[in-house]
Amino acid sequence: MVITGEGTAPGTAVLIAAAPAGKGRLIEATSVLAALAAVPPPVLTGTDAATVVELADPLDPQTVLTRIQAAAATPGPLCLYLTGQLHLDHKQHLLHLALARTTPATLRYTALPWHWLAGELKLRRPGAITTVVLDLVADADSWQQITAQGLALGHGVRVYGRVLAPPPRRTLVSPDYLKACAAIWRSGARPPLAQLHEQAAAQCGPGDALLLAVDAPASPLPGMAPREAPAPHTPAPAQPPVEPTATDPHPAILEAAREGRHGEAASIAASWESQALRTYGTGSAQAVHWLEVRADLARLAGEPARSCELWAAAAQTRLARQQATDDPDVEGAVDRAHHQWEQVRDPERARALAPALVDLRRHVPGRQRGALAALQRRLEQLHTQPPAPTH
Structure with a gap:
């Protein structure tokens, strides 16, 4: 072509x-x-x-x-x-x-x-x-x-x-x-x-x-976090309001992350999350959106433990908002928390994250059969491993 x-x-x-x-x-x-x-x-x-x-x-x-x-x-x-x-x-x-x-x-x-x-x-x-x-x-x-x-x-x-x-x-x-x-x-x-x-x-x-x-032209980034799309009959999650300048922050955030400026990307996302919390309140769709953005930024920064923690928090917030346990956004958040937890190499840190993740997996088994059992098997193995060496 x-x-x-x-x-x-x-x-x-x-x-x-x-x-x-x-x-x-x-x-x-x-x-x-x-x-x-x-x-x-x-x-x-x-x-x-x-x-x-x-x-x-x-x-x-x-x-x-x-x-x-x-x-x-x-x-x-x-x-x-x-x-x-x-x-x-x-x-x-x-x-x-x-x-x-x-x-x-x-x-x-x-x-x-x-x-x-x-x-x-x-x-x-x-x-x-x-x-x-x-x-x-x-x-x-x-x-x-x-x-x-x-x-x-x-x-x-x-x-x-x-x-x-x-x-x-x-x-x-x-x-x-x-x-x-x-x-x-x-x-x-x-x-x-x-x-x-x-x-x-x-x-x-x-x-x-x-x-x-x-033959679609390139378009502005509609969202950052790799969440599962909602079912056709479900309205898409609301996006946070744009600033008075009509500037979309997502492209700048993604560009900073791709170029290795992870602290800058996280800072921009955190400021938008704070605005969403002030405007719409804790647990709002807008606040959850920015929580998931920060979770994915942690993944891009090579911080799986932090990413796991944030994805788990997003899942917990969605469940608290009465979203169903088989809702694609809920399942997606738990799946990504689980995936990031699998990347954590420090046994002590992984063990600390495990209880919240196990609790989520019991409520949200997801589409992968045996996900909870796999989590528990790795947790048992972690209990026999020494802490990761410090530098």
């Missing part, structure tokens, strides 16, 4: 091909990887140099999320190539990308929530170019929702590709759209992305599919 205005910054291409094993499989997702692997990496990103990350039939949604987070944190262009199948969680009506171990009964625990992906892409630095190329198949319920509401990934993300309607029973579809893209590139052609999309869609022939072509 030809992407202009990106300078010499190296790009990152992430290739994800995922589908359930066994009779639940609707698409031969991994069959496209060989074709994409034959394309030079710089062609996949439209840059002079590129890194390629490939995930073939991944098992664990957290592993996929970690890879996406790492790729989204890179400063250069990011191109995500995604093939697989979409299913709908009937409890919260949220879309999920099925992974290798996904079954209808385990969807919420073994599949990647679509809003996780959207949430991480929203965190890219202002002006960073993000492109997602899709070749997906939907089950009956997700197809109904997608055709009614679309398949959003947020402002500033360019999305091209197709979503196929549910195939007949016991029929496996092929990711022909992405295969066509790869064939065009291997022929030596380098058409602009919109033209590539038209050519690939035409080569796929007729079929019941939703074609996606969103």
Whole structure:
């Protein structure tokens, strides 16, 4: 593809091909990887140099999320190539990308929530170019929702590709759209992305599919914390008021954090949190927002213990506001607190954080089956470890 205005910054291409094993499989997702692997990496990103990350039939949604987070944190262009199948969680009506171990009964625990992906892409630095190329198949319920509401990934993300309607029973579809893209590139052609999309869609022939072509310009950062998006029927959390100058603080905060000025970023966020507390009160949606911003800034600063503490506080505040234990924002806060706790290397500090986290996990088990048991196992191991050495 030809992407202009990106300078010499190296790009990152992430290739994800995922589908359930066994009779639940609707698409031969991994069959496209060989074709994409034959394309030079710089062609996949439209840059002079590129890194390629490939995930073939991944098992664990957290592993996929970690890879996406790492790729989204890179400063250069990011191109995500995604093939697989979409299913709908009937409890919260949220879309999920099925992974290798996904079954209808385990969807919420073994599949990647679509809003996780959207949430991480929203965190890219202002002006960073993000492109997602899709070749997906939907089950009956997700197809109904997608055709009614679309398949959003947020402002500033360019999305091209197709979503196929549910195939007949016991029929496996092929990711022909992405295969066509790869064939065009291997022929030596380098058409602009919109033209590539038209050519690939035409080569796929007729079929019941939703074609996606969103060449979105970069937009201001709408939020900082990597929270899970609310369910479609739930209003988005209110944002804090802007100062009389109409200046949005989020881009400046993120830029400071990305450039290593973590103290400055934390100070700006803390001042906005103080304003939200004065204006709206403790426990308000605005105050919780800034608490979560500070939690993510601690993560970016390499302070997992502090990040865990702040994410746990955000979860506790949301629960105190009578948000449900399976609310995506509550689950997201607990999941991130748990993830950051796993990164704490000082046994004494980890043990001190554990009681609050265990209590949260008992109330908010999350989508990962066995999360509480895993937390307790590590806690038992920590009791046998000496304190980390001091310098």
